[in-house]
Amino acid sequence: MAxxxxxxxxxxxxxxxxxxxxxxxxxxLQRCDACAHVYFPPRPFCPSCASRKVSVFKASGKGFLYSYxxxxxxxxxxxxxxxxxxxxxxxxxxxxxxxxIDCAQTPEALELDMKLEVAFQELDDKITxxxxxQAKG
Amino acid sequence: xxKNQVAVVGAAETTELGVIPNASQLQLHADAALNxxxxxxxxxxxxxxxxxxxETPQQVCHYLGIKPTWVDGTSVGGxxxxxxxxxxxxxxxxxxxxxxxxxxxxxxxxxxGKQPRFTAPDSLNGQFEAPYGVYGPPSMFPIPVLRFxxxxxxxxxxxxxxxxxxxxxxxxxxxxxxxxxxxxxDVLNSRMIAYPFxxxxxxxxxxxxxxxxxxSADRARDFPRKPVYxxxxxxxxxxxxxxxxxxxxxxxxxxTAGPLAFKxxxxxxxxxxxxxxxxxxxxxxxxxxxxxxxxxxxxxxKFIADGNTRPGAKLPLNTNGGGLxxxxxxxxxxxxxxxxxxxxxxxxxxxxxxxxxxxCHGVGGMFAASGTIVFTNER
Numbered sequence: 001m002a003x004x005x006x007x008x009x010x011x012x013x014x015x016x017x018x019x020x021x022x023x024x025x026x027x028x029l030q031r032c033d034a035c036a037h038v039y040f041p042p043r044p045f046c047p048s049c050a051s052r053k054v055s056v057f058k059a060s061g062k063g064f065l066y067s068y069x070x071x072x073x074x075x076x077x078x079x080x081x082x083x084x085x086x087x088x089x090x091x092x093x094x095x096x097x098x099x100x101i102d103c104a105q106t107p108e109a110l111e112l113d114m115k116l117e118v119a120f121q122e123l124d125d126k127i128t129x130x131x132x133x134q135a136k137g
Numbered sequence: 138x139x140k141n142q143v144a145v146v147g148a149a150e151t152t153e154l155g156v157i158p159n160a161s162q163l164q165l166h167a168d169a170a171l172n173x174x175x176x177x178x179x180x181x182x183x184x185x186x187x188x189x190x191x192e193t194p195q196q197v198c199h200y201l202g203i204k205p206t207w208v209d210g211t212s213v214g215g216x217x218x219x220x221x222x223x224x225x226x227x228x229x230x231x232x233x234x235x236x237x238x239x240x241x242x243x244x245x246x247x248x249x250g251k252q253p254r255f256t257a258p259d260s261l262n263g264q265f266e267a268p269y270g271v272y273g274p275p276s277m278f279p280i281p282v283l284r285f286x287x288x289x290x291x292x293x294x295x296x297x298x299x300x301x302x303x304x305x306x307x308x309x310x311x312x313x314x315x316x317x318x319x320x321x322x323d324v325l326n327s328r329m330i331a332y333p334f335x336x337x338x339x340x341x342x343x344x345x346x347x348x349x350x351x352x353s354a355d356r357a358r359d360f361p362r363k364p365v366y367x368x369x370x371x372x373x374x375x376x377x378x379x380x381x382x383x384x385x386x387x388x389x390x391x392x393t394a395g396p397l398a399f400k401x402x403x404x405x406x407x408x409x410x411x412x413x414x415x416x417x418x419x420x421x422x423x424x425x426x427x428x429x430x431x432x433x434x435x436x437x438x439k440f441i442a443d444g445n446t447r448p449g450a451k452l453p454l455n456t457n458g459g460g461l462x463x464x465x466x467x468x469x470x471x472x473x474x475x476x477x478x479x480x481x482x483x484x485x486x487x488x489x490x491x492x493x494x495x496x497c498h499g500v501g502g503m504f505a506a507s508g509t510i511v512f513t514n515e516r
Binding site for chain 1: 256257258259261263264265266267268269270271272273275276277279280281282283284287328329330331332333334378379380381385
């Protein structure tokens, strides 16, 4: 697999904590101190109530498969088709795009609502991507 | 906005549609603009307002030799032109300008003079979507479909029927790219692009353009073409990241823009004689029928599969053949608007008899944005 060409995220000051977290093996979300809203992607204020008092916390890493496509063509650089591009709904509420690993990339194997748990895929010494696999048990 | 105060008095597509290897994207803007100006019986110097997307207003105005006093460069994807119509109508009513030209063109197939789309690695899309292998609209736009299907019991066959019915319309349009009849089986046997969507459920990739000219309804009577009035308008945006939509069971942008336009026009769904719903992919007409309130989402797939939107049926939908069969240069909204105007003028190749109200609903950038225009030919 031509892994080196895969699109690499470049953190910004507002997202650095997220990428520091994945490198440390944590999926980090943010919660509003004022209204308790949990949100993603990262930003230093609450998109629900506009409070700037927000906290970063370690998420459970649990979620379920909300939807996906199995991309056949054109394939993104660094990917061998067919591969699934998934959206995971996290136990804390927010959704995020991801890939599902250790699973056949087929409609039969990828059942909507299947329980997932986070895993971490190191791309290089700077970036580790959160990905998901079927939850045990 | 007050209804029927502004009218379309000029409308044209580029001279050619499809594969145009002998013109740059900028020249396609000019070709569409000159055709629309001729259609309206105007001179370039009559244009004092200008709007376009992707290309900047300064780029196209300078190329054409237009000296505007009002410009709009709203660029929110393929429905930008619906938003331009709305903004232009407001500007004309406010007296900011008298005669607005809106252009779209895209060298989507030949890629001549077209900037490639680029996702910066430090953008939110670049950080939180691109690393997972999204690569162009086919890998992104259909991401909500499986959830939508599960929630509402929509079948693969129903989503295939969207392409089949639109091909029936395309067969009546000499300028449509794809005119040969297809069946549900053909659709489900076409090559896989991004499961659950196959080739025939994805839009074409073509070259072309279109332009509209708007002016006040009072002035419109003096123009050579039958005026097409702007009866109602709506717009909204949601998110540039398809993964961050509030839900995959509907589009918030659709649900905002559509009802705004209906309310402004003062119409009910039964009043709609002709409907365009931007169909970059086969699920969009289902979202549109549900989000605009035509029927419960559960019924949308069956409604189309049962033939209710085909030629001669009760709700003529995407009567040019749509982005799936007519043309799709990348930003299809202009072509949907052109078909609504043709239907209201009574000159469409697949004309809906006695159509008086046309609803034209657009989407931009993977459900990022939406614009809805209600047209009428009666003031």
